[in-house]
Amino acid sequence: MTATAGQIGYLGPAGSWTHHACLELFGPSDLVPMSQDELIAAYRSDTIDLACLPIMTSLVGATPFLDPVLDLANVRIVAEYPKMLGYSLLARHGTRLEDVKEVLGHPVAFEEVKHWLDCRLPQVRRTATASSGAAAQTVVNSEALVKASIGPKFGAAIYGLASIVDGIEEGPHNVTRWWVLGRDSPSPTENDKTSLLATVRDADLASLLASFAGAGVQILTIYERPAKTGLDRHRYLIEVAGHEMMNSLAGLLCKRPDIRVLGSYPRRY
Numbered sequence: 001m002t003a004t005a006g007q008i009g010y011l012g013p014a015g016s017w018t019h020h021a022c023l024e025l026f027g028p029s030d031l032v033p034m035s036q037d038e039l040i041a042a043y044r045s046d047t048i049d050l051a052c053l054p055i056m057t058s059l060v061g062a063t064p065f066l067d068p069v070l071d072l073a074n075v076r077i078v079a080e081y082p083k084m085l086g087y088s089l090l091a092r093h094g095t096r097l098e099d100v101k102e103v104l105g106h107p108v109a110f111e112e113v114k115h116w117l118d119c120r121l122p123q124v125r126r127t128a129t130a131s132s133g134a135a136a137q138t139v140v141n142s143e144a145l146v147k148a149s150i151g152p153k154f155g156a157a158i159y160g161l162a163s164i165v166d167g168i169e170e171g172p173h174n175v176t177r178w179w180v181l182g183r184d185s186p187s188p189t190e191n192d193k194t195s196l197l198a199t200v201r202d203a204d205l206a207s208l209l210a211s212f213a214g215a216g217v218q219i220l221t222i223y224e225r226p227a228k229t230g231l232d233r234h235r236y237l238i239e240v241a242g243h244e245m246m247n248s249l250a251g252l253l254c255k256r257p258d259i260r261v262l263g264s265y266p267r268r269y
């Protein structure tokens with residue numbers, strides 16, 4: 001799928017959780033479904049204005065989308081979007097639960113419904129797909145009434161499927177967090193968050209953290225990610241309260257040019 005400037009790329013196809021998030025955030029106009037690689041490439045080459053990706057969930061932690069975003073040389077996070085997800089099992093009309101021989105879904109989705117699948121469909125084959133939308137699309141194109149997909153219920157309306165069981169997620173605590181990537185950080189508000197990236201040797205981690213405390217910058221959370229250059233060095237996604245224009249944070253960033261700003265945006269949780 002190609003896109004022109006002015007459009008919003010999302011992990012597609014239609015019926016994915018990311019489609020669902022984008023409909024809530026932006027409405028239906030200008031949304032362009034893409035694969036993960038297409039989305040990253042389109043954002044990098046400026047052929048879309050915004051890119052929406054799920055980067056972590058409260059059950060699974062970092063998703064496979066986080067590191068490719070952190071790998072981008074130029075990235076601006078312009079919004080975050082947290083959402084509690086309720087999963088459904090979708091199948092072609094006429095399929096009964098006892099007919100299902102194969103369940104399709106995104107690997108992250110499988111972890112979020114693992115408990116239900118282990119209890120109710122323990123013998124059924126689990127097949128990974130690129131998204132919940134791709135899973136629903138495969139099910140609607142299948143011949144026999146033996147496949148089902150896991151994902152948002154609205155996929156049933158999009159593909160003419162039936163929702164045969166709702167509420168199969170492990171919950172009610174499973175929240176997914178999306179980032180919207182754009183070009184310019186939004187102006188400061190009363191309640192912002194800034195995402196930072198630093199790669200340091202393990203021996204230098206304590207002094208990195210001390211520099212935040214010394215500047216009076218409140219760390220909200222730290223995600224350790226592989227630096228990919230050896231075992232004794234890690235990449236840290238550090239999220240702090242406030243906007244990058246805030247004096248305390250701006251002062252810290254002046255003193256520590258090794259800390260990269262990924263974006264400042266209104267804090268949603």
Ligand SMILES: O=C(O)C(=O)Cc1ccccc1
Nearest residue numbers: 016017018054106108131132
């Ligand atoms: O598979 C999808 O529909 C996605 O958009 C990715 C995803 C998978 C699981 C939880 C949240 C997002």
